[in-house]
Amino acid sequence: MKIYNNIEITDLALKYRDHLIIADLHIGLEEALNKQGILIPRFQFSELKKRLQSLLTNKIKTVVINGDLKHEFGTISEQEWRHTLQILDLCLENNRKVILIQGNHDTILGPIAQKKNLEILEKYEIDNLAIIHGNKIIETKNPILIIGHEHSAVKIKDSVRNEVFKCFLKGKYKKATLIVQPSFDLVSVGSNILTEKILSPYISNIENFEVFVTEENKVYNFGKVSNLK
Numbered sequence: 001m002k003i004y005n006n007i008e009i010t011d012l013a014l015k016y017r018d019h020l021i022i023a024d025l026h027i028g029l030e031e032a033l034n035k036q037g038i039l040i041p042r043f044q045f046s047e048l049k050k051r052l053q054s055l056l057t058n059k060i061k062t063v064v065i066n067g068d069l070k071h072e073f074g075t076i077s078e079q080e081w082r083h084t085l086q087i088l089d090l091c092l093e094n095n096r097k098v099i100l101i102q103g104n105h106d107t108i109l110g111p112i113a114q115k116k117n118l119e120i121l122e123k124y125e126i127d128n129l130a131i132i133h134g135n136k137i138i139e140t141k142n143p144i145l146i147i148g149h150e151h152s153a154v155k156i157k158d159s160v161r162n163e164v165f166k167c168f169l170k171g172k173y174k175k176a177t178l179i180v181q182p183s184f185d186l187v188s189v190g191s192n193i194l195t196e197k198i199l200s201p202y203i204s205n206i207e208n209f210e211v212f213v214t215e216e217n218k219v220y221n222f223g224k225v226s227n228l229k
Helices: 029-035 044-055 078-095 110-115
Strands: 002-004 007-010 013-016 019-022 062-066 097-101 123-126 129-132 144-147 152-157 162-173 176-180 210-215 218-224
Touching (some): 002 176, 078 097, 078 110
Parallel strands (some): 019 062, 062 097, 129 144
Antiparallel strands (some): 007 013, 013 019, 152 162, 162 210
C-alpha cells in the first residue's frame, strides 16, 4: 500500500524508488534485557534477518537505517558487534549503498560504521524527502519527512480481543507531510500511541494522524487516531 505519493509500506519498512527505509532495529536489546534479569529467548535476530532479507530484492539499491541500529548507549556489547555487522553485510550485498542516520541510541556507533567505511548522518535527503530519526528537530525545507524513534503501535479492540500492533502514522509537521515508521525491532511491539507519552518533538495533535497497521504482509488503514479512542 502507498502511504503517500510513491512511498510504499512493505512489512515494517518503507520503499521509495530504489530505497528501502527501516528504523529502530535495536540490535542487542535481548542481551541488555538478560543483563537486567529479564529472561527472553534469543531467537529474535534470526527472524529479523530473515524478514530483512525478504525485503532486499534486486530492485533495492540503497538501504537507509533511520537511527537506533544498536541498543546500548554507552558500550558495544558482544551481541551488538556480531549481529550489527551481520546486518550491515546483508544490506551491503549486491553493491548496495547503506545510509546510517544517527539515532539517540547511536552515541558510539562510530567504531562499527568505520569497519564498513560508512558515514553517520543527521539526515538524508532525496528528491523532496528528508529522512530523520526524530528524537530532535533537524532543520530541512523538504515537504515530506520520514521519522522513526516513536516505536509507534496501537491497541485495536473488538468484541473478542484487544491486541497491540505496530503501525505507521501519517500527519503534519508544520506544512510538511510527516510519516512515522514503527520499529524494525522484533523483541517489543512498541508504544501504544493511544495511551503512552509521545516521544518525538515532530509529533503534535496526534489525534489528527492516520493509522496504518501492517500485519501478515497486509496493510490496514484504520483512519485517524481520534476515531480509535
